[in-house]
Amino acid sequence: MSRPRPRARLTVLAAALLVGCTGSQPLPSTSTPAPVAADAVQDTNPQPRERLRDGGLLRFPLAALPTQWNPRHPDADADARRVLDPLTPEHLALDAAGRATPNPDFVTDVAVSHEGHTVVTLTLNPEAVWGDAAPLTAEDWVATWRASTGQVEGVAPVGPLGWDRVTDVRAGASAYEVVVTYAGVDPDWAQPLVPGPLRASTVASADAFAWASHRDAHYAAPFLVAHVDQAQGLVTLERNPLWWGDRPKLDTIMFRTVQAEAVAAAFQHNELDVWETGTSVDRLQQSRAAADTTLRTAPGTHGRSLHVSRAGLLADAALRRAVLMAIDRAEVGASDLADLHEPPRTWSSNLLLPTQPGYVDQARATGLANDPVRAAEALDAAGWVEGPGSRSKDGQRLLLTFRTPIGDDLAQGEFEVLAGQLAAVGVRLRAVTGEADLTPVSVPVDAFPLARLPEDVASVPAAAELVARVASEVDPVRRADQASQLARLAWQEVVEIPLYQEPQFVAVRNGLANLGAPGYATTDWEDVGWTS
Known part of the structure; x- marks a missing residue:
């Protein structure tokens, strides 16, 4: 019982x-x-x-x-x-x-x-x-x-x-x-x-x-391993007769080895019940084509972001802020995940994902949001003079690099979108395969994001006192406010350019x-x- x-x-x-x-x-x-x-x-x-x-x-x-x-x-x-x-x-x-x-x-x-x-x-x-x-x-x-x-x-x-x-x-x-x-x-x-x-x-x-x-x-759970078939590539779990909680509704869970290129066909032929498709357009379309299935989606635990090298030209915080304002992050997300019925959530904090407690849209809070007019004005104020192809200053062209590893179609697509956005304000972007001024990354965010602050956030000027408070404040409202202040400093410093919260996609029967x-x-x- x-x-x-x-x-x-x-x-x-x-x-x-x-x-x-x-x-x-x-x-x-x-x-x-x-x-x-x-x-x-x-x-x-x-x-x-x-x-x-x-x-x-x-x-x-x-x-x-x-x-x-x-x-x-x-x-x-x-x-x-x-x-x-x-x-x-x-x-x-x-x-x-x-x-x-x-x-x-x-x-x-x-x-x-x-x-x-x-x-x-x-x-x-x-x-x-x-x-x-x-x-x-x-x-x-x-x-x-x-x-x-x-x-x-x-x-x-x-x-x-x-x-x-x-x-x-x-x-x-x-x-x-x-x-x-x-x-x-x-x-x-x-x-x-x-x-x-x-x-x-x-x-x-x-x-x-x-x-x-x-x-x-070794285990204490509703299920135990009943059988492993090395020849057939199968693992079978069955109800644990010693389980003390609610009796599991399923009586069997089966894991079957399938080559990556064959998973779509196996799912479509009703040989599998669950398929984590990821964000691949091809896999999403294949999952939707399968009979008797539903594609379940929710905001995930990772964010897509641009790592900003604070060296070279981007050592200047004013230039980093101009680049941030020139980028339409919603357009980047919509381009990356064009097969979504709804665009992903734009991500505007260096500490918390949009679905986590205490999240504040720092682009809105600081005013450093997408605004090409203000971006151009900031570049003018920093001495970057408009010219053919790109701006220049003291004889140096305003040319930034963007990392697009060989075979990374997602990064290549992002480069094409961002190159157009930055060109509109006189910043030229060039694709490279090695170290770069801007590097697209997928950032895992822990369920306890304030427990270990990102190093680039913790090192922001004037952040030391807030870092210490966030580390020890047990009142949730005060802590959320302190974390928001810290995230605001990081956003103004442009230590990273968050783009959007990556969604989860799971196809199921x-x-x-x-x-x-x-x-x-x-x-x-x-x-x-x-x-x-």
Whole structure:
């Protein structure tokens, strides 16, 4: 029998977690500050469990079978992590904006104190067990912290970020209480705790940390590995008979190796149920051509940006600001993702994506938005004189370089759009394959973006005091305001030119519920299923 999740008694705590709670205990609802707003959405066909049929198969493609079954080993690639995701649920769940709340299957209570330094006390669910029925306890958390901070020779887990800010982890009043102590006051204390621990025995040595094969005892999840068929290139997951939470709606999840060039055909021939298409126009069109399918899309966790070299001509901040105003970033996004029914969200902050709490459009706030007339005036004021082909100053032509690696069609398209926009104000742009004044990049943005500020933002003149405040302010409203002030300084300095928030595209079979394009949100694998 599945156990009802105790969500109701976590309501007040959830609100505190969303913003970083204060005090030694969860605050009463009358004094808990409201979460900072976030314009985040996900496209997963959310459905209550009672509307889903019991049973069913879900099929994913893989490029290759996993060779490393530890999700935090450096050798675990994207395919391995895809297989391991239903085997390693997060202990603090994230919503589409990246805000954390406790997953009651693993953590039933959280208390936080910020007196001098942050101390977090987790109460673990005593029903949680590893795949061999051994209890999940504070010992596992202590061992994971030790391994994540270099205290175990030869063991260096990949992620989560934030363990370097933790100075101690120990058992509390019982084996089901974990006390985590941070070096200072830490508003992003949830960051290292989100995925939960690895089993203590698996991080005791380098040999134990490398999982060449799967073992039930390594996982605590709604699903376990039932079979790996090396010859057929298949991994099959089935319900975990020891799972203590809601009974999974699916009874089987299958991962099948498919060559990259054959995935579209396999999806169209109904051999797969889920296909992460990316932003390729060809793949998007192929997914839409498949019968009985839906293309789910939501703002993603990456942003497209131009890295600005603050050397050479662009060492002059006035010139950087003129270039920024000359660029129509919405046009760049529309050109990059021309197959979208709606253009992507223009991105105007060096710290937060548009869907994250506290985001402010800094182009609007500073007035440094697309304005070719003002860009030309700024160039005039800086002494760049109009001439045939480009402006010049003291005999030097205003020529900037743009990096377009060989075979990078996206960068080539961006170059063509930007070259025209900059030429309109007298700036010539030349494509190069090596180092350049402007370099297009895809920037991953963490669910806790203020926990580790970008180096170019932290080094902005006059930013030091704001950087220190953002690092330790636990009041969410004050912190959002401080972060906005810092982002405004970075925007005025033009340390980077954000373009747009990259969307997620996932093609799925009609009737699939609670899975698709989630933003930052955690997948509740026990709630994934079919409506018909």
